[in-house]
Amino acid sequence: MKKTLIFLLVVFAATFANAQKVGIKTNLLYDATASANLGLEFGLAPKWTLDISGNYNAWPINDHKWKHWFVQPEARYWLCNRFQGHFFALHAIGGQYNFGNLPGGFKFLGSDFRKLNDHRYQGWGAGGGIGYGYAWVLGKHWNFEAEIAIGAIYTKYDIYDCESCSRKIGNGDHVYYGPTKLALSFEYLF
Numbered sequence: 001m002k003k004t005l006i007f008l009l010v011v012f013a014a015t016f017a018n019a020q021k022v023g024i025k026t027n028l029l030y031d032a033t034a035s036a037n038l039g040l041e042f043g044l045a046p047k048w049t050l051d052i053s054g055n056y057n058a059w060p061i062n063d064h065k066w067k068h069w070f071v072q073p074e075a076r077y078w079l080c081n082r083f084q085g086h087f088f089a090l091h092a093i094g095g096q097y098n099f100g101n102l103p104g105g106f107k108f109l110g111s112d113f114r115k116l117n118d119h120r121y122q123g124w125g126a127g128g129g130i131g132y133g134y135a136w137v138l139g140k141h142w143n144f145e146a147e148i149a150i151g152a153i154y155t156k157y158d159i160y161d162c163e164s165c166s167r168k169i170g171n172g173d174h175v176y177y178g179p180t181k182l183a184l185s186f187e188y189l190f
Contacts, residue, residue: 021042021043021082021083021189021190022040022041022042022043022189022190023039023040023041023083023143023187023188023189023190024038024039024040024041024187024188024190025038025039025040025041025053025145025185025186025187025188026038026039026185026186027039027053027055027183027184027185028184028185028186029182029183029184030055033057033061033066034057034059034061034066035055035056035057035066035068036055036056036057037053037054037055037056038053038054039051039052039053039054039185039187040052040053041076041083041187043082043083045082046081046082047077047078047079047080047081047082048075048076048077048078048082049075049076049078049082049083049087050073050074050075050076051073051074051075051076051089051091052071052072052073052074053071053072053073053074053183054069054070054071054072055068055069055070056068056069057069064100064101064102064103065098065099065100065101065102065120065164066099066102067097067098067099068095068096068097068098068099069095069096070093070094070095070097070125071093071094071095072091072092072093072181073091073092074089074090074091074092074131074181075089075090075091076088076089076133077089083135083137083143083187083189084135084137084143085134085135086132086133086134087132087133087134087135088130088131088132089130089131089132089133089147089149090128090129090130090131091128091129091130091131091149091151091180091181092126092127092128093125093126093127093128093129093151093153093180093181094124094125094126094127095124095125096123096124096125097121097122097123097124097125098120098121098122099116099120099121099122100116100119100120100121100160100162100164101116101117101120101162102116102117103117108178109176109177109178110176110177111174111176111177111178118162119159119160119161119162119169120159120160120161120162120164120165121157121158121159121160122157122158122160123155123156123157123158124155124156124157125153125154125155125156125176126153126154126155127151127152127153127154127176127180128151128152128180129149129150129151129152129180129181130149130150130151131147131148131149131150131180131181132147132148132149133145133146133147133148133183134146134147135187141188141189141190142186142187142188142189143186143187143189144184144185144186144187145183145184145185145186145187146183146184146185147181147182147183147185148179148181148182148183149179149180149181149182150177150178150179150180151177151180152175152176152177152180153175153176153180154173154174154175154176155173155174155175155176156171156172156173157171157172157173157174158170158171159171159172
């Protein structure tokens, strides 16, 4: 069902873009965490684009559990021409996760990441945010892009005793406030 929904969103966006410029990209920061990721960006108007990015990680990293999938559609308004220079963005985010045995000895804006070291959290999250970015033109078909966004994500989860345990010890929900996107991406434009 999830894959079908993503496929339909991509087909809809491609149809709506109708002979506009299209870009395909990868976020180097997700690559650094061994998370497969892909972004598609469609030109909608001279100063508007639609970016649909997703990332997926289905394998443990060493003895840490870092499994997840997230999709992040984003509308972008470019101050000059699309795919170059400054832009502002409005995005949504949604997905599922299964995290455990992660070194995270800090608290940040009301979220206690120290708990990820001793327990496993499995659940879903959805939210949105606003962002700012800049795209450098590297050549006729290549761009390098940086973006940062802040927002909120509501999450509902089950808590398990340890990274590999199946004994559920509780559940909860939380609203995370803070960075919702950080990207350093290479993009190929068609």
